[in-house]
Amino acid sequence: MAAHIAYGGIFVAEHPAPPFLEERPSIWTSAVVQTLLQLPDLVLHRVQQYRWGATAVKPTGLLAWNLPFFRKDLYSLSLPDPVKPDTAAIGKDDQGNFRTSKHKEYPKAFCKALAFVVAQQFERFVRSHGTRSCPAAPEVLDQWIAQAAAASTPVRDDSHWLPDFQHL
Amino acid sequence: MTYESTTFPHEVLGLARREALQTAGPEVEQVTVIERQREEWSQELERCLSQLEFSVLPEDPLQCGADLGDALSCATQAWFERFYPQGPSVAEKQLLPEAWLGAMCDTLEATALAIDEWVQFAFLAWGDHWLPDIVAQLLDGQAEYDVEDLYADFVADLPRFQTLSRISALRSSLRHVHDEPPQAHRQKVSPIFGPPRHPTAHTKIQQAVPRPYGEQEEWSARLRQCKFATMPTIAACPLYRTLPDIPTFLFVHLFSGRRRTGDFHMELQNFALQKNWRVVILSLDTAVSIEYGNLLHHTVSWRALEECYLAGRIAGTLCGPPCETFSEARFTPPPEGSDHWPRPLRSFAQLFGLEGLSARELRQCHTGGNFF
Numbered sequence: 345m346a347a348h349i350a351y352g353g354i355f356v357a358e359h360p361a362p363p364f365l366e367e368r369p370s371i372w373t374s375a376v377v378q379t380l381l382q383l384p385d386l387v388l389h390r391v392q393q394y395r396w397g398a399t400a401v402k403p404t405g406l407l408a409w410n411l412p413f414f415r416k417d418l419y420s421l422s423l424p425d426p427v428k429p430d431t432a433a434i435g436k437d438d439q440g441n442f443r444t445s446k447h448k449e450y451p452k453a454f455c456k457a458l459a460f461v462v463a464q465q466f467e468r469f470v471r472s473h474g475t476r477s478c479p480a481a482p483e484v485l486d487q488w489i490a491q492a493a494a495a496s497t498p499v500r501d502d503s504h505w506l507p508d509f510q511h512l
Numbered sequence: 513m514t515y516e517s518t519t520f521p522h523e524v525l526g527l528a529r530r531e532a533l534q535t536a537g538p539e540v541e542q543v544t545v546i547e548r549q550r551e552e553w554s555q556e557l558e559r560c561l562s563q564l565e566f567s568v569l570p571e572d573p574l575q576c577g578a579d580l581g582d583a584l585s586c587a588t589q590a591w592f593e594r595f596y597p598q599g600p601s602v603a604e605k606q607l608l609p610e611a612w613l614g615a616m617c618d619t620l621e622a623t624a625l626a627i628d629e630w631v632q633f634a635f636l637a638w639g640d641h642w643l644p645d646i647v648a649q650l651l652d653g654q655a656e657y658d659v660e661d662l663y664a665d666f667v668a669d670l671p672r673f674q675t676l677s678r679i680s681a682l683r684s685s686l687r688h689v690h691d692e693p694p695q696a697h698r699q700k701v702s703p704i705f706g707p708p709r710h711p712t713a714h715t716k717i718q719q720a721v722p723r724p725y726g727e728q729e730e731w732s733a734r735l736r737q738c739k740f741a742t743m744p745t746i747a748a749c750p751l752y753r754t755l756p757d758i759p760t761f762l763f764v765h766l767f768s769g770r771r772r773t774g775d776f777h778m779e780l781q782n783f784a785l786q787k788n789w790r791v792v793i794l795s796l797d798t799a800v801s802i803e804y805g806n807l808l809h810h811t812v813s814w815r816a817l818e819e820c821y822l823a824g825r826i827a828g829t830l831c832g833p834p835c836e837t838f839s840e841a842r843f844t845p846p847p848e849g850s851d852h853w854p855r856p857l858r859s860f861a862q863l864f865g866l867e868g869l870s871a872r873e874l875r876q877c878h879t880g881g882n883f884f
Binding site for chain 2: 353356449477
């Protein structure tokens with residue numbers, strides 16, 4: 345985020361929303377984030393992912409830099425009539441799996457909304473000539489970017505993710 | 513003692529002191545002052561005990577003793593009836609010891625034997641066993657006190673009583689006086705500062721060992737007081753490359769999770785295809801690529817990414833770091849019978865980690881903190 349503040353661009357960080365109990369830990373209530381929130385173009389948004397199809401309420405904090413229309417763009421692609429779930433994503437289900445596991449990934453509508461936010465902002469940059477060219481990157485770095493982009497292109501719907509829980 | 517000069521034996525003549533063998537001399541058992549005192553008391557006790565033995569006894573000691581006891585009791589009772597309840601004068605009080613002395617003299621005269629010691633013994637026995645009953649029957653508190661007081665004064669002058677008192681004192685002394693073993697030298701205990709301690713026990717650490725982990729609360733508090741002196745201006749959005757008439761952005765999605773249909777990567781690309789710009793998306797996660805998705809500090813991926821950021825090449829970032837060590841679920845009580853349950857590792861005040869964490873938990877916090 346510091347690089348984006350210094351060199352331009354947009355930044356979005358996602359993490360669970362600030363807890364209601366003040367003594368609970370959260371990066372959003374940390375001294376670093378609270379200090380950075382003095383910046384007028386840095387805004388912490390609190391949304392609930394069930395509005396984009398999550399099966400739990402899943403309150404989420406979204407820290408957005410240089411995205412003045414973030415909320416408008418995000419909610420423009422929210423589901424029209426979402427029903428607020430009444431189950432919390434805590435503990436294990438009947439199969440012994442952690443309920444948080446399936447919420448590790450964003451709902452598709454939420455992904456689309458976030459992509460829409462980014463796309464709209466890039467569109468605004470292009471239209472308002474708010475872009476700048478970068479000097480050519482070193483060949484090695486260019487190669488790494490190309491390889492990393494290529495590695496992240498294949499879609500693997502059948503792969504699994506690791507749960508957050510780690511045995512202590 | 514006379515002394516005379518002599519010469520060393522022939523065998524030892526000319527030997528230096530250091531060449532002579534040291535021999536064990538006779539053991540000298542030193543007598544302490546207390547030991548000497550105990551010895552004196554023991555001898556005196558034996559003398560006193562020998563004094564209690566009777567050299568001469570009456571012909572019928574039991575009968576003689578009973579007669580003496582009756583005479584003493586009668587004299588005491590008669591004295592009480594004569595002077596009470598009005599109470600005797602000082603001179604009249606002395607009539608009772610005189611009556612006791614008269615009864616003892618009558619006994620001596622009756623036997624014509626030198627039984628002074630036995631008479632004293634009989635009188636003391638009467639005082640120990642009969643007199644308490646007599647005094648108890650007087651029913652006059654002042655009379656009881658007077659009789660006991662007169663008896664005490666009278667027996668104090670008897671040689672046998674003095675010997676018995678001395679025996680009691682000697683036995684008590686011998687019982688309580690022991691030679692204490694010598695103790696090692698110790699400093700005196702101060703009533704104010706207590707016993708002496710090791711010199712370092714009184715020292716205080718004037719300068720605490722700095723421990724940033726333990727000072728994170730103060731660090732956070734200081735950071736919260738910080739204010740921006742100047743606000744940064746918004747810089748233009750960087751373009752990764754500019755193809756003819758088509759600007760291209762470089763977008764990084766950190767901790768993207770697995771690639772799947774309808775994810776952020778796919779949707780952003782779809783949106784870009786509808787626009788007059790393109791985007792190169794790097795979805796970085798170990799679920800996508802172990803090599804390129806490893807975002808730990810020391811990895812090639814992170815160094816390359818850092819170079820891109822510091823050169824201002826990246827137009828946008830979406831970041832969803834793991835929340836496991838921050839998770840609210842850690843505050844959920846474990847189910848019954850569960851011995852493996854994640855416990856809270858952080859708090860609002862101690863965001864970088866609570867005190868007393870295990871090494872594994874500290875590593876978890878460290879990793880989560882680095883991602884953050």
